[in-house]
Amino acid sequence: MRFAADRPLGVAPATASDYRELARRRIPRQLFDYVDGGAYDEATMRANVSDLHKVLLRQVVMRDVSVREPSVEVLGQRLAMPVILAPVGLGGMLAQRAEVQAARAAEAAGVPFVESTVSICSIEEVARATRTPPWFQLYVMRDRSYAENLMARAHAVGSPVLVLTVDLPVLGARHRDTRNAMVGEPSAAAKVRRGLDLVSHPRWIREVPIGGKPLTFGNLEEAVPGARTPAGFQAWVNANFDPSVTWDDIAWVREHWSGKLIVKGILDPEDARRAIDAGVDGVVVSNHGGRQLDSVPSTARALPDVADAVGDEVEVLADGGVRTGLDVLKMVALGARAVLVGRPWAWAVAGRGEVGVRHMLEVMKGDLDTALGLTGQTSIAGVDRSALYEGGAAVREG
Ligand SMILES: Cc1cc2nc3c(=O)[nH]c(=O)nc-3n(C[C@H](O)[C@H](O)[C@H](O)COP(=O)(O)O)c2cc1C
Numbered sequence: 001m002r003f004a005a006d007r008p009l010g011v012a013p014a015t016a017s018d019y020r021e022l023a024r025r026r027i028p029r030q031l032f033d034y035v036d037g038g039a040y041d042e043a044t045m046r047a048n049v050s051d052l053h054k055v056l057l058r059q060v061v062m063r064d065v066s067v068r069e070p071s072v073e074v075l076g077q078r079l080a081m082p083v084i085l086a087p088v089g090l091g092g093m094l095a096q097r098a099e100v101q102a103a104r105a106a107e108a109a110g111v112p113f114v115e116s117t118v119s120i121c122s123i124e125e126v127a128r129a130t131r132t133p134p135w136f137q138l139y140v141m142r143d144r145s146y147a148e149n150l151m152a153r154a155h156a157v158g159s160p161v162l163v164l165t166v167d168l169p170v171l172g173a174r175h176r177d178t179r180n181a182m183v184g185e186p187s188a189a190a191k192v193r194r195g196l197d198l199v200s201h202p203r204w205i206r207e208v209p210i211g212g213k214p215l216t217f218g219n220l221e222e223a224v225p226g227a228r229t230p231a232g233f234q235a236w237v238n239a240n241f242d243p244s245v246t247w248d249d250i251a252w253v254r255e256h257w258s259g260k261l262i263v264k265g266i267l268d269p270e271d272a273r274r275a276i277d278a279g280v281d282g283v284v285v286s287n288h289g290g291r292q293l294d295s296v297p298s299t300a301r302a303l304p305d306v307a308d309a310v311g312d313e314v315e316v317l318a319d320g321g322v323r324t325g326l327d328v329l330k331m332v333a334l335g336a337r338a339v340l341v342g343r344p345w346a347w348a349v350a351g352r353g354e355v356g357v358r359h360m361l362e363v364m365k366g367d368l369d370t371a372l373g374l375t376g377q378t379s380i381a382g383v384d385r386s387a388l389y390e391g392g393a394a395v396r397e398g
Helices: 016-026 029-036 045-056 096-109 124-128 144-156 175-179 187-201 201-212 230-240 249-256 271-279 297-312 325-334 345-376 389-397
Strands: 072-074 075-080 084-087 135-138 162-163 260-264 280-286 315-319 338-341
Touching: 016 029, 016 345, 029 124, 029 135, 029 345, 045 175, 045 297, 045 325, 045 389, 084 096, 084 135, 084 345, 096 124, 096 345, 124 144, 135 144, 144 249, 162 249, 187 201, 187 297, 230 389, 249 271, 260 271, 271 280, 280 297, 297 315, 325 338, 325 345, 325 389, 338 345
Parallel strands: 084 338, 135 162, 162 260, 260 280, 280 315, 315 338
Antiparallel strands: 072 075
């Protein structure tokens, strides 16, 4: 099967897939694969995209759609459209100070940027570069004092929302990273391949490792000494992420975090109910972009049941496979108040920096606006399953 992104890119990028192609050229192969790849056979990662394609929109005509409202309120914040830049670990490897560039683009577009625990630029650096503080994504380490310290730092810069990622008690195997020797000790041959890969991207070398200050984990500098290589970092994650976290720990998070709290990585309605009982403000239906457990359902498929189980009690967000404004409308129709996008911003920042992310978001907003008009809708906030052909039944049938 050929994807649109496999076409040679002789024209200006028009879609997230075009940015994927640009990124493929601009950054070393091992980094491209780190972003592009998923866990095991990547079946869930592909299903995130293909199931969204199966969800059909319902074309409705002859309604007055002269005014169309894409903005929405999420966790007390007004967003220009229901899109959020997802936390992407090591994002700052993709372009010079990439998290700062992406956060600036998000701010210009009126949508939030989520700073990952394992970002290259620190939360303070990102907050200094923008007027709107980023949301903060937390991984809990065995030494709880790191998480407590990170929550204090996020609070100090004014982060309004803590995104607690709960689907990574252990790391899913990402075979592309193993093949590229991003995991484990590289063989001599792998080192040569990596060296050739790097030298064939002189612009990236000039701008990122050389021009971009030393690459460190801005939020974890003291925590990860000696884990400066990807392989060292993976080993550090395995040794330090805490797999003993349970719903009872939400109370501990609440002791240290007074802002909004959402849990990211929910696929199961029963887990969503537990999250509500534990006192969160929202859930993110996510399979980590297909990077954790393969063979779990796509998020488009899992979302309606989770949304039904949650009802109006807390906010439901979702991510996975969203590439266009049409996908945004589909996810909202399936039950999400807003969506997070991961790879689209990673590709755009790798391909064209802040300008690329800004453009990618503009295109997404334009497409969402068109989709609203052609489904006969005047406001994204009012979109429900009636915007889908047969209520979106196709994705439920698999
Ligand atoms: C390269 C990469 C790194 C990621 N790092 C993190 C992370 O540090 N924390 C986190 O909660 N999710 C992380 N994710 C998952 C994203 O936040 C999001 O759930 C996922 O990318 C959504 O799928 P999409 O890429 O198809 O949009 C990462 C995803 C990618 C692609």
